[in-house]
Amino acid sequence: MARISPQIRQEILDKTDFLSVYQEHVRLQKKGASYWGLCPFHTEKTPSFSVSSDTGLFYCFGCHKGGSIIQFLMDVEKLTYTEAMEELARKAGVQLQFEESEYAAEGEKDRQALFELYDRLSKTFHWFLINHPSGQRALDVLHKRGLGDDLIEKFSLGYAPANRQWLYSFLKTKGYSDNFLKHSGLFSKNNQYWPLFADRIMFPISDARGRIIAFGGRAMDQEGPKYINSPETVIFKKQDTLFALSQAIDSIKSLDEALICEGYMDVLSFHAAGITNAVAPLGTAFTSHQAMAIRRRASKVVLCFDSDEAGLHAAERACSIAAAVGLETSVLLPEGGKDASEILEKKGAGELTRMAKNTINAGHFLLTRAGQLFDISTMEGKAKAVSFLFPFLDALDSDVRRQEYIKEIGRTLGVGAHAVEMDYAKAKVSGIYRSMNASASSSSSGTSHSARTSDLVFVAAAILSSDPFRLLSEHLDSDSIDDPRARDLFSALQEAQKEGVQDVDGILSLCADDAAVRFVREVDASGELKAGIEKILQDGLAQKRKAALEKERKKLVAQLQSVKAGDGDIAQEKMILEEIMKIDGELKAQATGGDIDE
Numbered sequence: 277m278a279r280i281s282p283q284i285r286q287e288i289l290d291k292t293d294f295l296s297v298y299q300e301h302v303r304l305q306k307k308g309a310s311y312w313g314l315c316p317f318h319t320e321k322t323p324s325f326s327v328s329s330d331t332g333l334f335y336c337f338g339c340h341k342g343g344s345i346i347q348f349l350m351d352v353e354k355l356t357y358t359e360a361m362e363e364l365a366r367k368a369g370v371q372l373q374f375e376e377s378e379y380a381a382e383g384e385k386d387r388q389a390l391f392e393l394y395d396r397l398s399k400t401f402h403w404f405l406i407n408h409p410s411g412q413r414a415l416d417v418l419h420k421r422g423l424g425d426d427l428i429e430k431f432s433l434g435y436a437p438a439n440r441q442w443l444y445s446f447l448k449t450k451g452y453s454d455n456f457l458k459h460s461g462l463f464s465k466n467n468q469y470w471p472l473f474a475d476r477i478m479f480p481i482s483d484a485r486g487r488i489i490a491f492g493g494r495a496m497d498q499e500g501p502k503y504i505n506s507p508e509t510v511i512f513k514k515q516d517t518l519f520a521l522s523q524a525i526d527s528i529k530s531l532d533e534a535l536i537c538e539g540y541m542d543v544l545s546f547h548a549a550g551i552t553n554a555v556a557p558l559g560t561a562f563t564s565h566q567a568m569a570i571r572r573r574a575s576k577v578v579l580c581f582d583s584d585e586a587g588l589h590a591a592e593r594a595c596s597i598a599a600a601v602g603l604e605t606s607v608l609l610p611e612g613g614k615d616a617s618e619i620l621e622k623k624g625a626g627e628l629t630r631m632a633k634n635t636i637n638a639g640h641f642l643l644t645r646a647g648q649l650f651d652i653s654t655m656e657g658k659a660k661a662v663s664f665l666f667p668f669l670d671a672l673d674s675d676v677r678r679q680e681y682i683k684e685i686g687r688t689l690g691v692g693a694h695a696v697e698m699d700y701a702k703a704k705v706s707g708i709y710r711s712m713n714a715s716a717s718s719s720s721s722g723t724s725h726s727a728r729t730s731d732l733v734f735v736a737a738a739i740l741s742s743d744p745f746r747l748l749s750e751h752l753d754s755d756s757i758d759d760p761r762a763r764d765l766f767s768a769l770q771e772a773q774k775e776g777v778q779d780v781d782g783i784l785s786l787c788a789d790d791a792a793v794r795f796v797r798e799v800d801a802s803g804e805l806k807a808g809i810e811k812i813l814q815d816g817l818a819q820k821r822k823a824a825l826e827k828e829r830k831k832l833v834a835q836l837q838s839v840k841a842g843d844g845d846i847a848q849e850k851m852i853l854e855e856i857m858k859i860d861g862e863l864k865a866q867a868t869g870g871d872i873d874e
């Protein structure tokens with residue numbers, strides 16, 4: 277793979293405003309020496325994700341993910357190392373140069389080629405829709421649904437030709453190999469020449485950065501399924517992706533709210549009506565991954581699913597999924613039509629905008645649903661209604677809110693809050709009811725989980741200090757380090773100096789011992805060593821020097837005894853004695869804190 281030199285890497289890191297890069301994905305608050313926020317990598321309701329203001333490294337006390345801003349970008353945006361560096365270089369205004377350009381790894385080449393293929397194809401589909409007579413019918417459908425040319429342009433909507441021979445031969449003329457096309461997600465699994473999309477309105481699906489990674493296609497005739505989506509490929513993971521996220525992202529951030537609706541046409545209808553924070557899952561239920569993709573950018577979510585029974589069920593589930601990641605959740609019920617698209621078509625943008633304001637909070641919505649689904653005039657119906665609400669109760673992020681909701685349930689259903697609470701407690705203990713929130717870890721933030729030794733603290737302090745290589749320039753001997761974890765860190769320091777690596781994360785990446793690395797990340801994140809770092813280093817160095825002198829003295833004493841027992845060489849005896857006395861002087865000077873007189 278093309279290599280970025282350590283110097284360029286360092287320059288990019290030096291010029292990176294790391295906090296602003298983190299804050300594009302996590303809402304951070306300063307507490308002590310670090311910044312804290314909700315971890316984008318695991319489900320949680322109290323912040324255990326931290327960014328050290330000293331080193332710029334991140335660390336999560338809940339899931340133990342940690343590393344540099346580069347690692348963060350790679351994980352959170354699913355980028356390769358090179359892509360993450362490109363992104364940082366662009367932000368920092370550094371010209372990225374590659375040291376050597378060998379062939380990129382096969383996987384990486386395929387990914388890039390797929391991005392190019394989808395980009396090229398979406399432009400071609402768009403051209404068919406706008407310029408080719410065969411696309412006219414599709415264009416008419418879109419216009420009739422109230423979608424204007426601006427919107428069609430913004431979302432790069434397209435039309436896939438009805439001729440099923442076209443796609444394969446088109447791509448062959450562009451030089452793509454059969455083997456590559458087989459894994460492109462564009463052709464039938466059973467017939468490599470048969471396109472999945474033909475005579476369909478095409479909706480390009482992009483990742484958060486706006487790169488097209490898949491398509492959704494809507495049938496023009498009632499032949500075959502109405503909607504189909506691309507299968508998953510190396511660049512497309514359905515569970516992680518939301519339609520229109522890249523177009524909605526600015527709006528979601530500035531409104532601090534996302535609108536989740538059911539499908540492509542709903543999203544487009546909302547955008548057409550000026551409600552530009554609308555996104556949609558891809559023909560599947562709303563997932564926790566998608567909920568977290570929202571939570572990284574906003575604290576509130578509005579769910580707007582179809583008003584039919586399937587849509588209502590989808591909304592019920594989505595309420596708990598959204599609440600479980602800490603999103604303040606409300607529900608928007610379409611009025612005057614089955615969905616947003618129908619309302620826009622029949623009643624216009626004004627009506628859709630008006631309707632979008634009538635949200636109800638998720639708790640009320642679910643209580644209302646419980647009343648519709650069960651006969652709450654009977655005891656049995658009440659019991660069923662109560663257990664219907666358990667997933668949402670579980671998803672609530674505080675005991676206070678849970679208690680309030682339990683009271684509300686009691687009031688609405690005409691049962692005592694205590695009875696509801698008892699039922700809920702019993703269900704949790706019996707395990708009959710499996711929590712949807714089971715994967716959420718209960719993490720306590722700010723405490724270190726590693727057993728610490730003075731060696732470990734000492735070497736960690738050195739790595740986190742302004743001069744990480746101080747232990748080496750002070751000629752510390754690795755034999756004087758007892759804790760194997762600390763010794764592993766020390767070896768990483770030696771390795772780093774040899775390699776010309778200077779940043780903390782680079783040093784840690786050279787340490788094979790995960791426990792040691794985790795410890796450094798934890799104390800960096802908690803900032804606990806910060807104030808005392810110089811003292812830890814001085815005390816540690818003094819202690820190691822003392823240990824080394826004592827060891828040397830012991831060796832000399834043994835030597836002296838063997839000389840005495842042997843020939844009794846007076847000159848040699850005297851020389852050893854002088855050495856011992858010199859060491860004694862040094863030890864004494866150290867004990868009194870004075871300087872050694874050379």
Ligand SMILES: [Zn+2]
Binds near residue numbers: 315316318325336
């Ligand atoms: Zn985490």
